[in-house]
Amino acid sequence: MSELLSGTAIRPWIERLLADGKRVAGPQRVHEDLVQYAWLTSADQLALDGFVRPSNSIKEVVFPRHEQLYGYQFKGKRIELLPAELPTKEQIVIGARPCDAAALPALDGVFNWDTQDEFYNRRRELTTVVTLACGAYDAHCFCTSVGLGPGDVRGSDALLIAVDDENYEVRCLTDKGRRLFAGVTTESSAVGRVMEGPPVQFDLDKLGAFLAGGYDNPAWQAAAMRCLGCAACAYTCPTCHCFDIVDEGGPSGGTRVRNWDACQFSMFTAHASGHNPRGNQGQRQRQRIYHKFQIYPEKFGALLCTGCGNCTRNCPAGLGVLPILKTIAPTP
Amino acid sequence: MQEELRQTCRRLLTDGTVQVVIGYGQAAADDRVVPVFITRPEDADQLVWNDRCFANLAKYLLRKEVAALGRAAICVKGCDQRALLVLEQESQIDRSQLTVIGLACDGVGEPRQAKCQSCDVHTPRQADITVGQASAGNPPATADGRYAEIEAFLKKTPAERMAYWKAELSRCVKCYACRQVCPMCYCRQCIVDKNRPVVISTSATLKGNFAWQITRAFHLAGRCVGCDECTRACPAGIDLRLLNLSLAKAAEENFSFRAGMDPAADPIIGAYSQQDHEEFIR
Numbered sequence: 203m204s205e206l207l208s209g210t211a212i213r214p215w216i217e218r219l220l221a222d223g224k225r226v227a228g229p230q231r232v233h234e235d236l237v238q239y240a241w242l243t244s245a246d247q248l249a250l251d252g253f254v255r256p257s258n259s260i261k262e263v264v265f266p267r268h269e270q271l272y273g274y275q276f277k278g279k280r281i282e283l284l285p286a287e288l289p290t291k292e293q294i295v296i297g298a299r300p301c302d303a304a305a306l307p308a309l310d311g312v313f314n315w316d317t318q319d320e321f322y323n324r325r326r327e328l329t330t331v332v333t334l335a336c337g338a339y340d341a342h343c344f345c346t347s348v349g350l351g352p353g354d355v356r357g358s359d360a361l362l363i364a365v366d367d368e369n370y371e372v373r374c375l376t377d378k379g380r381r382l383f384a385g386v387t388t389e390s391s392a393v394g395r396v397m398e399g400p401p402v403q404f405d406l407d408k409l410g411a412f413l414a415g416g417y418d419n420p421a422w423q424a425a426a427m428r429c430l431g432c433a434a435c436a437y438t439c440p441t442c443h444c445f446d447i448v449d450e451g452g453p454s455g456g457t458r459v460r461n462w463d464a465c466q467f468s469m470f471t472a473h474a475s476g477h478n479p480r481g482n483q484g485q486r487q488r489q490r491i492y493h494k495f496q497i498y499p500e501k502f503g504a505l506l507c508t509g510c511g512n513c514t515r516n517c518p519a520g521l522g523v524l525p526i527l528k529t530i531a532p533t534p
Numbered sequence: 535m536q537e538e539l540r541q542t543c544r545r546l547l548t549d550g551t552v553q554v555v556i557g558y559g560q561a562a563a564d565d566r567v568v569p570v571f572i573t574r575p576e577d578a579d580q581l582v583w584n585d586r587c588f589a590n591l592a593k594y595l596l597r598k599e600v601a602a603l604g605r606a607a608i609c610v611k612g613c614d615q616r617a618l619l620v621l622e623q624e625s626q627i628d629r630s631q632l633t634v635i636g637l638a639c640d641g642v643g644e645p646r647q648a649k650c651q652s653c654d655v656h657t658p659r660q661a662d663i664t665v666g667q668a669s670a671g672n673p674p675a676t677a678d679g680r681y682a683e684i685e686a687f688l689k690k691t692p693a694e695r696m697a698y699w700k701a702e703l704s705r706c707v708k709c710y711a712c713r714q715v716c717p718m719c720y721c722r723q724c725i726v727d728k729n730r731p732v733v734i735s736t737s738a739t740l741k742g743n744f745a746w747q748i749t750r751a752f753h754l755a756g757r758c759v760g761c762d763e764c765t766r767a768c769p770a771g772i773d774l775r776l777l778n779l780s781l782a783k784a785a786e787e788n789f790s791f792r793a794g795m796d797p798a799a800d801p802i803i804g805a806y807s808q809q810d811h812e813e814f815i816r
Contacts, residue, residue, distance in 0.1 A: 236771035257769055267707050268737045341564035427599060428569040432714035434769045437707045448736055461736050462707065469727050482599050518715045518767035519589065520561050520568035528563050
């Protein structure tokens with residue numbers, strides 16, 4: 203037996219969630235040729251098919267691009283700290299891609315490694331992730347090359363799989379998922395089938411060997427020659443999580459905020475002295491690959507890449523993880 | 535035309551005229567055309583020319599990693615060449631050290647990009663070598679056509695325009711792809727990167743995004759050549775072209791000036807005249 207959710211029941215159900223005061227995010231068609239995850243104000247905004255994947259990622263629901271950590275006020279010679287309020291609203295992501303959800307356990311590691319990040323953890327607790335198994339892939343997708351697939355359940359609370367044009371099979375995977383779908387689904391004998399993913403496009407063992415001895419390989423600069431040093435890759439990546447902490451305020455006080463930052467900016471590692479330990483783009487691209495495929499794995503035992511392909515899709519120069527890894531670690 | 539381009543570049547590399555050709559090549563991983571840097575004559579066959587050659591390669595002349603490859607030849611479309619002229623006028627490139635390969639272009643993208651609809655530089659000007667011939671069938675370009683989109687936009691009420699920009703700029707994540715692809719964004723330290731003190735908030739909030747995009751547009755006034763790379767690069771699909779068009783229109787209407795068109799015309803931001811009708815100039 204399986205649990206079934208009809209396509210026509212999805213929108214009224216989302217309207218009820220919104221009416222209950224929950225924040226609901228999902229893919230939205232922003233322009234004719236652009237789909238992005240965004241907070242929904244109406245269930246009609248949800249787009250579930252007709253595209254491969256949104257051009258951004260769901261990380262923003264747990265790790266917003268801009269977050270106030272606390273406020274401060276100067277009181278004579280004293281400084282008064284004003285704690286920021288932690289979020290309280292339950293939030294649900296509907297129609298997330300498996301390559302987005304799989305990034306969340308990876309982020310959990312980073313945000314709980316040396317300190318427990320209360321903002322991240324609170325948002326994470328408040329978030330239920332409903333993934334939708336992929337119905338298509340494009341030339342930039344490479345989930346199967348990093349051990350994932352179109353129906354992978356990592357980081358997901360419930361997985362939807364299309365049964366036909368009308369219905370989805372709902373596989374609840376966690377208590378959060380079961381709570382969310384309680385009373386919403388109907389029992390059925392119909393079962394969804396997950397499509398096959400894209401062919402494996404690079405060799406992880408070969409990559410490991412290359413990284414072990416390839417730190418000074420000229421391949422890095424050769425690959426990075428066309429990189430222009432923006433953060434379109436990192437900011438649309440489900441797993442990239444670097445941030446900068448800055449104070450915004452005036453003579454009487456202000457706010458300490460956390461903003462996204464990215465390793466492809468030359469400013470990212472620039473020292474106040476003027477020295478930059480990553481002085482060229484080859485070194486910066488090398489860092490991005492090493493972080494995802496060696497540094498993070500050594501520390502947390504998993505890859506920091508889910509194969510979503512957003513880096514390449516969004517790169518004005520067509521670079522990104524896949525083009526680089528296809529060059530340095532090609533499949534036989 | 536592609537074969538002619540390859541032959542030309544092979545010759546330039548063989549006879550030592552240049553050490554690198556900055557051009558377009560077919561990506562190995564997918565169907566995209568990407569910038570390539572050809573340094574050996576035998577690799578000239580990697581060069582391609584088709585209507586997916588979107589990038590304005592002029593930006594690469596400003597990158598030190600590319601400059602380190604040596605004397606360069608660069609492939610440009612007509613719109614890209616305008617950027618070269620501005621960079622030359624602003625003393626950012628030494629034109630005498632550069633070989634410019636002009637690629638006759640009937641437009642890029644399917645359907646054609648917005649900028650191509652009103653293009654009047656199908657054949658790049660001031661190129662050292664021109665490859666190919668533009669089709670005689672390209673539509674004639676007029677000032678009306680150039681600014682049709684911004685004129686239509688300006689017919690909206692101020693409230694409607696504000697609502698539009700709020701919705702669009704709310705998606706900006708400050709990845710600075712717009713800045714990084716822009717040939718005119720070459721400041722050694724961008725104003726948004728100044729942090730002692732902070733001039734423009736680094737936050738990708740609505741306020742911070744307005745501050746960034748408005749500042750950038752102003753810095754491009756009378757300088758933007760309309761290559762639309764910022765619009766193409768934006769991962770959030772923000773039509774930055776509209777901002778640039780509005781300033782280009784002002785420059786043409788008030789100063790009869792179009793950036794990168796006339797080598798003899800003084801840049802409007804970089805020159806002044808005693809005859810200026812504003813008092814402050816005297």
